[in-house]
Amino acid sequence: MAPLRTLRRFWRGLCTNWLGTTGVVLTTTAFILFLLAELLRMAGIVTNAYVGLITYLALPLLFVLGLLFVPLGWWLHRRRTGKSTRELLSERFEAELVASSPAGSRVVRTIITLTLVNVVFLGFGGARMLGFMDQPHFCGTACHSVMNPEWVTYQSSPHARVRCVDCHVGQGARAAFDAKLNGAWQMISVTFDLHERPIPTPVHNLRPARETCERCHWPQAFYGDRIRRIVRHAADEASTPRYTTLSLKVGSGSGRRRGEIHWHVAGHNQVRYQATDRSRMAMRWVEVRQPDGSYRRYSNRRAPPGAAPPPDVRVLDCVDCHNRATHIYEDPEDAADRLVAIGAIDRGLPFARRQALAALTGSYRAGTGPRAVDLDFRGHYRRHHPDAITKRGRQIDRAVRSLQDVYRRNIHSGMNITWNAYPDHIGHRRGPGCRRCHSPDMVDGTGRPVSSECTLCHSMLAYDSAAPFQFLQPPDPADRECEMGLFLRREFLGASIPGNPCKATRPKNEQEWSSRGGEAKVGSEHR
């Protein structure tokens, strides 16, 4: 027990005045509390991110503060008494503690030991702090009110198992430093409520996508086509499905071969642009690197009046198109169609899709949404289809639960996030997307526009059709969209259909049409 007694006498010796006493108390308390909190966290008893913030930020800070107070108190004490350090040491510590020995006095040895403990503690605490801050749980819940929408959508995204910091911080000390600096500002803006609602996009200080995304997704990895089937349902009683099936040309092409989507980032290809403003919703111009290293520029002949000064020139990368690769907000129509397609909403319920969409998009008071979705959806069936309530009660329950999930995931009234608060640039359905550049308005010096033809990026195997692979069938002259089927079939399969079978049965003129009978039998003179 001698070392403990020595320690106690050492501490007492340090309590020269109120500052020294505060220092000793702060340091000791912070140390003990840290150990306690760490034990509780390790035991899994406390997981709260706010407690983590206190443990890893506040306590080490207090600990260091206390350590600074002790020498400061000593210095003040020395100045006030006007005595030398040796005199003070003799006065504050018992003779045996300051008695010199070959390995130094006991005071010096205690100081060295405690300094070592401090270094180890601070090193451990710092490492734990960084480790804790790298956890998605910290990012998602520490600033709960602001981050919750992103946290919720992240958890149900394809990147749910990729940590936030892997994309948002990136690799290396510099990246970590930048991120912490930026984080410090974010803490201030949250504390003093200085941020916008919703948080504006795009995020301008993301790490370069080629540095982060390409650790897993590198352009050479994209080849071939990818089939994507989109099911929509009509607003009719049976919620009849209609199919659009795309064969997406996601390949990275080779060299200057275009027409494959990842060509934009493949090999030595480089596309750069200047947007009209920071939202990057419209382009002022876009350039493509030519084989000789020069750039061919396409300018927007209808560029809206942009911000002044205009935003920086950017080299197109992953996030210009995949701007919602992770924090994916669903469009209400997409959500309703998806739920019907996977059977979460039973098509046997009359007008199921129409009512699902109506329930999702109702205008509800903040905080009442999920309950209101239930009332709206169930209320419709109670009023108009009471049979369904009795016969399909379970399906209605399941539909309501699914709709409420969708609503909770997508609507965050605290951050003013309602349906489609953010554009999605993948494709061109829920934002301008590809068409920011692939537009007839983006023309080169000779007035020639960038191609915006539909089959440039995807073949179409069905287009709002009754069957998922409608256009793989031979075109039917009785179908009004026969020629579209013919073109798309040719495009996908290669030119294997000679002539135009769609026009085969068409009358050549009105006389012929009239002479064919049917409704035209009366003759054109009487129409």
Add this chain to the structure above:
Amino acid sequence: MRRCVAASLLLLAPLVVVGDQTPVAGRCMTCHKDKTPGLYRQWYLSEHAKHEVTCLDCHGAQKGDRDGFRHEGALVATLVTPKDCGKCHANQFKEVDRSYHATAGQILESADAYLAHAPGGEPVAIPGCESCHGGKVRLDPKAPNRLDHKSWPNSGIGRINPDGSKGSCTACHSRHQFSLGQARRPEACGKCHLGPDHPQKEVYEESKHGNAFFTHVPQMNLDADRWVAGVDYAAAPTCATCHMSASPQQKVTHDVGQRISWTLRPPVSKMKPDWQRKRQSMKGVCAACHGGRFVDGHYYQMDGLVQLYNRKFAEPAGKIMAMVRQRGLLKNKAEFSNKIEWIYWELWHHEGRRARHGAAMMGPDYTWWHGIYEVAQHFYFKFLPAARHHSDPEVNKLIDQVLADPMHAWMQRPTDEIKRDVRSGKLQQLYKDFYKPLAR
């Protein structure tokens, strides 16, 4: 060797067929279904779609067409002219081409165009006048679709097209559904035939015909392929029924004007050339629903009104105006730079037409309150005072002569006496000759 080459060519022959890449409209449809979904949907619901009449059948351009341009691999033109429609609808094209409608774009020398350009200005002439009348289509080689903004959009009925054809079928058969029903409804004509100077739409709405139409729209069978008055529908006639469509005695015609016997447009109405045949044609349509005496009675009343306007107001006003001009009394040189010219213009071009159209299409309020009532008021209390204002002895003498006419002499007589003459029928005797159509 030759055999070898020949054999190779034969083997290659199927590839030529396989590689057949005749532009098909499917390419247009694929993109436009997404980019212009409304347009696509209209087409999809049209009879054209039903019969595989697709984009390039109408929009396909020929090499050398001045408005043609290359678009996604095809040579196309935005502008579709009656000549293009005429490739299939040959009769309709011929009828439209010789119709009065087709000449509506040639108005640049008319008083209307002068008014629009001088007191108004070009920016009103394009969306105001040319939207109905049609203008000369100007080309702009630099524009993506080769059409100058000053002439596109324009679906005026007398548009002067770069291919020499006149008119625009879409004036009545709107793009891209080209609905029969739409063209048969009064609203189709009402886009242009309305307003203070020719309120045909308003007169129709006031008339029993319009009243019956709007009451019985569902019974009108408007989208039927065959649409014969009295056979396929009987609830009411629309503008198209009387002026264009078939009746048991009539064929349909796109040469609008073939059933009109009076021209009610000019300052003084005249019978049109070949008016007896034209009137007989119109009577043929009336006969689908009305008896002969009824129809004759209508024309008797209409002829009376038109000649009342002509002889009591239009002719004297015209003479006075001519004399004012002839004697150089107008202070300002340019046409319409003197107040009396505006008064005279409105007398015939606005009020005068309203009265005549009201009588022609059975709109009582337009015949009297918006019509002759205003003609009379403006004649007596605006036009004559404006003419007398010049204090020219010759003009004053002419005005005195006009007012001495028994039709105008009422102004100098006691009211009781006039009322007695009305009751006795003596005053009506003044107009007894007005009920016969004018011999040309």
